[in-house]
Amino acid sequence: MITIIPKPTDIPSDNSTRMVMDELDRMGERYQALFLEAIDPFSCGLERETIWACGIRQNGHNFETLSALALHNRVINPPEGIVTCASKVKTSALLMKDDVPTPETFFTESRYLAGEFIKKHGKAVSKPVYGFDGVGIVLVESEEQLGEPPYYLQEYIPNDRDFRVFVIDGEAVGAIMRVSDSLTHNIHQGGCGSAVPITPEINDIASRATKSAGVDYGGVDLLIHGDTYTVLEVNGTPNWHCMEAPIPRLLAEYLVEQRKIEKQ
Structure with missing residues (x-):
């Protein structure tokens, strides 16, 4: 059976979890929905199962619970991957390590050094380290426009x-x-x-x-x-607004495929 961790930000008009569960229903596949807040990873009985985490809250409890579950189960996405994607700094570092093209990036607590990066480029894009949905992203043209540290800056690409x-x-x-x-x-x-x-x-x-x-x-x-x-x-917990591809169906098929592999 597939265990599903619903996305905390789902709402009736934008319910990513429900879309995939509907596809599993159409495929005749069994699943159960559990909330991380209600799971004790030491006694829940989940072992060698496939767990789909549609989304998690950015707090220690959710991450630690999912990490413990991942020791004996196939978790999709892996908790480390979800946390990596939540951190713009770690994502940028990994992209650079693997030579994946990404804008020139700067991370510091020093307002002065951040200002020097801005001067070098004329302007820069300032982003919250743990942002989502485009919230908090601003264009800065001087040190004076910076908020509180730390400063995650990228070159501005018009x-x-x-x-x-x-x-x-x-x-x-x-x-x-x-x-x-x-x-x-x-x-x-x-x-x-x-x-x-x-x-x-x-x-x-x-x-x-x-x-x-x-x-x-x-x-x-x-x-x-x-x-x-x-x-x-x-x-790491994306929506699929405006896509013509049947993403919920493709995700459901992938979960079923991974469950079969886990049970072999």
Whole structure:
């Protein structure tokens, strides 16, 4: 049986967990939904099972519980991968380590050094280390515009669009272009999304990004940079707004496949 950890941010009009459960229902597959807050990993009886964590709260309890469950079960996505994707600093470090194109990035507690990075580029994009949905991302042109440390800064790459690519098991299965008049093009920030074809280049860079982050599936955000793409971040608990690809069905099939492998 597949055990499902529902996404804490699901709402009736945007319920990622329910979409995948509906597909499992159509496939005649058995599953159970459990909340991490109600699971004692030492006595819950879960062993050699497949656990899908659609999302977790960014707190110690959820991460530790999922990590303990991962010792004896196949957890998708792995807790380490979810936490890696939640941290822009670690994601950037891994992308650079694996030579995956990503904007020049700077991380410091020093306002002065952050200011020097801004001077070097003329302007920079400031992001919260543990942000989501495009919240808190601002363009800064001087040290005086910086908030409180630490400072996670990236070079500013002018654009009027970005791309969200959905990857499952190393293969890009859906992609959208997000367009807006603002700095970020996130759908939650007013961006408009439309499906686009997956080119070999998009497939390659998005696949490499999820491999670096250590996730079975993920949403990879890309910008056009010159004649190629660069990776902004990898989302370990992504939504699939505006995608034409049947993502819930593909995720359900992947979970069933992984459950069969786990039981062998």
